[in-house]
Amino acid sequence: MKITQISVFLENRQGRLYDVCSLLGNNNVNIRALTIAETESFGVLRIVVDKSDAAIRLLRDNQFVANFTDVIAIEVPDKPGGLASILKVLAENEVNIEYMYGFVEKFSDKALLVMRFEDMDFAQQILAKHNVHVVAEKDIQGL
Amino acid sequence: MADVPFWNREIETAERSRLQELQLQRLKTIVGTGATADDVFQNMMTYGLFTGGLGLHYGAERVGMTVIPIGGGNTKRQIQTMKDFQTTVVHITPSYLLHIHSRMDEDGICRKDLALRKAFIGAEPHSENTRRKLQDLLQIDAYNSYGLSELNGPGVAFECVCKKDMHLWEDSYIAEVIDSQTGEVLRDGQEGELVLTNLVRRAMPTLRYHTRDLAFLYPEGCDCGRTHRRLSRILGRTDDMLIINGVNVFPSQIEEKIMKIPEVATNYQIYIDKKGALDRLTVKVEIYPKLFLGEVAKLEALRNKIREELQASITIAPVVELHEPGSLPVFEGKAKRVVDKRPKD
Numbered sequence A: 001m002k003i004t005q006i007s008v009f010l011e012n013r014q015g016r017l018y019d020v021c022s023l024l025g026n027n028n029v030n031i032r033a034l035t036i037a038e039t040e041s042f043g044v045l046r047i048v049v050d051k052s053d054a055a056i057r058l059l060r061d062n063q064f065v066a067n068f069t070d071v072i073a074i075e076v077p078d079k080p081g082g083l084a085s086i087l088k089v090l091a092e093n094e095v096n097i098e099y100m101y102g103f104v105e106k107f108s109d110k111a112l113l114v115m116r117f118e119d120m121d122f123a124q125q126i127l128a129k130h131n132v133h134v135v136a137e138k139d140i141q142g143l
Numbered sequence B: 001m002a003d004v005p006f007w008n009r010e011i012e013t014a015e016r017s018r019l020q021e022l023q024l025q026r027l028k029t030i031v032g033t034g035a036t037a038d039d040v041f042q043n044m045m046t047y048g049l050f051t052g053g054l055g056l057h058y059g060a061e062r063v064g065m066t067v068i069p070i071g072g073g074n075t076k077r078q079i080q081t082m083k084d085f086q087t088t089v090v091h092i093t094p095s096y097l098l099h100i101h102s103r104m105d106e107d108g109i110c111r112k113d114l115a116l117r118k119a120f121i122g123a124e125p126h127s128e129n130t131r132r133k134l135q136d137l138l139q140i141d142a143y144n145s146y147g148l149s150e151l152n153g154p155g156v157a158f159e160c161v162c163k164k165d166m167h168l169w170e171d172s173y174i175a176e177v178i179d180s181q182t183g184e185v186l187r188d189g190q191e192g193e194l195v196l197t198n199l200v201r202r203a204m205p206t207l208r209y210h211t212r213d214l215a216f217l218y219p220e221g222c223d224c225g226r227t228h229r230r231l232s233r234i235l236g237r238t239d240d241m242l243i244i245n246g247v248n249v250f251p252s253q254i255e256e257k258i259m260k261i262p263e264v265a266t267n268y269q270i271y272i273d274k275k276g277a278l279d280r281l282t283v284k285v286e287i288y289p290k291l292f293l294g295e296v297a298k299l300e301a302l303r304n305k306i307r308e309e310l311q312a313s314i315t316i317a318p319v320v321e322l323h324e325p326g327s328l329p330v331f332e333g334k335a336k337r338v339v340d341k342r343p344k345d
Helices: A014-024 A052-061 A082-092 A122-127 A137-141 B014-031 B051-063 B073-086 B094-107 B126-138 B251-259 B294-315
Strands: A003-011 A031-038 A042-048 A067-077 A097-102 A111-117 B040-043 B066-068 B089-092 B117-122 B141-148 B153-158 B165-167 B173-180 B192-197 B211-214 B242-244 B247-249 B264-276 B277-285 B317-324 B338-340
Touching: A003 A052, A003 A111, A003 A137, A003 B317, A014 A031, A014 A042, A014 A052, A031 A097, A042 A052, A042 A067, A042 B277, A042 B294, A052 A067, A067 A082, A067 A122, A082 A111, A082 A122, A082 B165, A111 A122, B014 B051, B014 B153, B040 B051, B040 B073, B051 B066, B051 B141, B051 B153, B066 B073, B073 B094, B073 B247, B089 B094, B094 B117, B094 B126, B117 B126, B117 B153, B126 B141, B242 B264, B247 B251, B251 B264, B251 B277, B251 B294, B277 B294, B294 B317
Parallel strands: B040 B066, B040 B089, B089 B117, B117 B141, B264 B338, B277 B317
Antiparallel strands: A003 A042, A003 A067, A031 A042, A067 A111, A097 A111, B141 B153, B153 B165, B173 B192, B192 B211, B242 B247, B264 B277
16 A cells, blocks of 8 residues: 655755645645655655645646655554564665665554555565555555 | 788878878977977876867877877876886976875975976966966976867967967967957957868868967067967856866856756855866756755755756766755856856966
8 A cells, every 4th residue: 555755856955844734734734754865966855744636736836846756654563663664674675775764653552654665566465465464545644 | 912901102182181281280380399309298188078188199299209199187097107217308287287286295296306397288278377377397498389170270370489479380270369359350469269161271260269268469479480370378268168177168168968857956166266276177966846856865955956967068077066946046147157256366
């Protein structure tokens, strides 16, 4: 079960990140998870928000280059070794992770992570097969 | 046995002797600066298709100097070679020579480790101030050099020991200065476009070739006694051609490449500034929103692709910057795509 992440291209210019966050903030969009991938010359902001469609419209109307990307929200035991146990399953089954980052809130008592995989469908199969709990889009919006 | 090839002294063709004429021209050019067979010549201009490399190489060999065909780039190696071979004469762009000087400290090499006495500088416009600076910093004599590939290469005009602008070899070229709007031939001393006609070449006759370089010819003679008229420093261009670290680049070459890359929109900017002593070319492009999928690796790959495509066309590798759509200036009418922040010294 995939959820929606928004990726935003950030030129290497002062205040660009602030521009994005204030735009979303002023329009009542709440960021639930975020990370920035940077290179020497630009960045890509990745966010999971509570109102994806509204957010992407806002961004595009304000001249931001933004797009949807599918990711998966995975629950991970919230204790030392919790993440490692999930990664073991993935590694043993040759599932490649492109990137991951954490949510601000939890869905249950477990830690909640965003992950993007090289092969999203295959990853979902493996996760399901090993009973790794994945959180649905509708539940993310309620966080 | 029939058809076995043997070299025959009579195979000397007309064209070979033309090449020898060129070598003689460069020979006398080099000798005019006071360089001799005892000198060690490090030819730091690019070899290959660029005429600046092999052009002066052959001339220097005729003089009888030791010629090091090192070509361009690899600053560390250039400096080490100057020390190891005790180079006395270099052929180089003035900006690269300044850059070399700024890097000597890093490699723990100081002026007294070197034996430099002369530099032949050219391929890019530079001022009298730049020449004096090079002479002071390196304690050498620096001679200005003018040439163009269409007219054989280096040594079309070159300074003598007086260093008061360059003697244009009028036994090899007819030089005229014209008003590029009207075509009228101007008097000596008047600034206009240099037009050259080649006298000693057959393979590619060049009659009244518009160099697009702005300059003037001196009416007066030179203290050295030569009557070949002197050509002033090049004062500019009649077209939009750029010279970046000695390499000629037309903005249209860059435009043509960018238009062919589907991932970038058609708004772009060519930005030139200085990084230390060297010129730096940056091409700024706007990305197409539709093609942005959020992957950093793909964007980096795009940047590299643009860089490589441009390098294949203009031979130098520019810095490529990806920008958001709408962030580069848009112009109505004729776009001012080139921003040149290099100080005009």
